[in-house]
Amino acid sequence: KLSELLQWYAATFxxxxxxxxxxxxxxxxxxxxxxxxxxxxxxxxxxLKGGCKWIRTPAIIYSTxxxxxxxxxxxxxLFHDFSSSEHVGPRTQHExxxxxxxxxxxxxxxxxILFTMLYNPHYNHVEKRKRx
Numbered sequence: 001k002l003s004e005l006l007q008w009y010a011a012t013f014x015x016x017x018x019x020x021x022x023x024x025x026x027x028x029x030x031x032x033x034x035x036x037x038x039x040x041x042x043x044x045x046x047x048l049k050g051g052c053k054w055i056r057t058p059a060i061i062y063s064t065x066x067x068x069x070x071x072x073x074x075x076x077x078l079f080h081d082f083s084s085s086e087h088v089g090p091r092t093q094h095e096x097x098x099x100x101x102x103x104x105x106x107x108x109x110x111x112x113i114l115f116t117m118l119y120n121p122h123y124n125h126v127e128k129r130k131r132x
Contacts, residue, residue, distance in 0.1 A: 006018060006019070007019075010087060010088075011088065013098060013099050013102055014082075014088055014089050014090045014091070014095050014098075014099060015089075015099055015102070016082060016085045016086070016087035016088065016089045017073075017076070019086075019087045020085070020086055020087055022076075024072065025073070025076075028069045028073070031065070031069065035062075035065065036062065036065070036066060039058065039062050042055075042058065043055060043058070043059060043062070046059075053122070053123060055117075055123075056117050056123045056124070059113050059114075059116075059117045060114060060117050060118070062110070062113070063110035063111065063113040063114035063117070064110075064114060066106065066107075066110040067107055067110045067111055067114065070103065070106055070107040070110075071107075073103055074100060074103060074104070074107065077090070077096055077099050077100050077103065078096055078100065
């Protein structure tokens with residue numbers, strides 16, 4: 001059952017945000033549902049097909065947005081006082097780093113996409129227009 005899996009995850013990795021998300025975290029969840037999730041099949045199509053230079057701008061917007069949302073999440077994990085949380089949060093620095101390791105890939109992958117879109121010659125090559 002999915003709720004049991006969620007309970008297990010939250011207890012194992014001491015992630016109270018999954019069980020009782022702060023309001024700002026809920027806003028990120030809505031962004032993920034309505035902006036990020038619809039982007040996945042479009043991006044998968046473009047990257048699997050290859051040669052789709054039109055994906056550059058949407059991928060830059062997507063990756064910048066996702067990376068930006070991860071900074072407050074990571075700061076919350078590192079610096080928030082979870083002692084007053086209804087659900088158990090990280091208590092030690094080690095537990096904070098373990099939880100951080102769950103979220104860091106969600107920052108690294110968008111940054112890799114962003115750098116690919118910005119610096120890969122296939123995506124950032126400016127075509128010269130023919131003059132008449």
